[in-house]
Amino acid sequence: MSGQTNGATIQGSNNGGVWDVLYTFGNAPITGGWQDVTLSNTKKYSFVRFVASPSGYGDLAEIEFYSGTTKLSGRFMGSPGIWAGMTSTYQVSNTVDGNVNTVWSGSGPGSENYVGYELDNCGAAPDPTGNTGFGKQLAVVASWSPGQPFWSQTINVDPYTDYTISLKTAQLGNYDNVPVRLIFEVDGVAINVQDQTSPFGCIWKKISGIWNSGQKFGPVKLLLRFETLILQERYLR
Known part of the structure; x- marks a missing residue:
């Protein structure tokens, strides 16, 4: 120096x-x-x-x-x-x-x-959303293609029952600033558990919501996929 x-x-x-x-x-x-x-x-x-x-x-x-x-x-x-x-x-x-x-x-x-x-x-970056919770939990590390599911699981549900679905997400890097939305689907249909992720690396965000099973009973397939907000806006028009 x-x-x-x-x-x-x-x-x-x-x-x-x-x-x-x-x-x-x-x-x-x-x-x-x-x-x-x-x-x-x-x-x-x-x-x-x-x-x-x-x-x-x-x-x-x-x-x-x-x-x-x-x-x-x-x-x-x-x-x-x-x-x-x-x-x-x-x-x-x-x-x-x-x-x-x-x-x-x-x-x-x-x-x-x-x-x-x-x-x-x-x-190096702490998870500010906390570690508390209950039920089954898992970690998924995924690269992605818009609209394509990167995780799925079959679960059994009872009719007309509320289910809490949540996740914590962070981008493992700071490589692009494309706004991205994470969307849950049940049997191929998007549900109201979805939100935009942080565009910056290692910034944690919690995405959570309640899904009511309605008439569904028994096994259903839960999917998780990414969508760029540009594509999402195009679908809504």
Whole structure:
């Protein structure tokens, strides 16, 4: 690190858009070599990054993030651009190449220079919907095609009985911002247990509702499918 770190920050986020400042570097002299920084936050995050000071170009040789003694990993994130006059040997990926003799220098000074990770999974982000509940529960990890069911189960029902159907959902990443709706169906017919999911990675949302079985008795097939809101609006017209 160079002497231009005064005002640089370590930041955390759970959606890649809103960032909390976890640490701000002061004007203490930086003599080179590894500098350890201990963060006092108790909140867990899915994204973590270093952001340059207002006068800094990044100015890092290497950076590593830890949770306790565990080194964190994930999808690498770094600002584009290299300081005019510099060569590609000053690229942002130098900060994680394991070589302390290579350096990163951004295209201009300021907070547009950053480097960090989208962490490997949503385990860093707590589930705010709570873990309480009753009945049978299961976890489903699914890739999806609009309109195609990705989970189904046959259940037995009694006539004219209310059934509570609920789930907790999160996108395992931050790869697109297409609005998506989760829809439950019974025997191929959509029911009123449906809602939009969060477009951001690792943001949990609870979707819940009551379905009345009406005249249905015995086995019925419960399906769960995704639909983009664009397609959903087209179906409603």
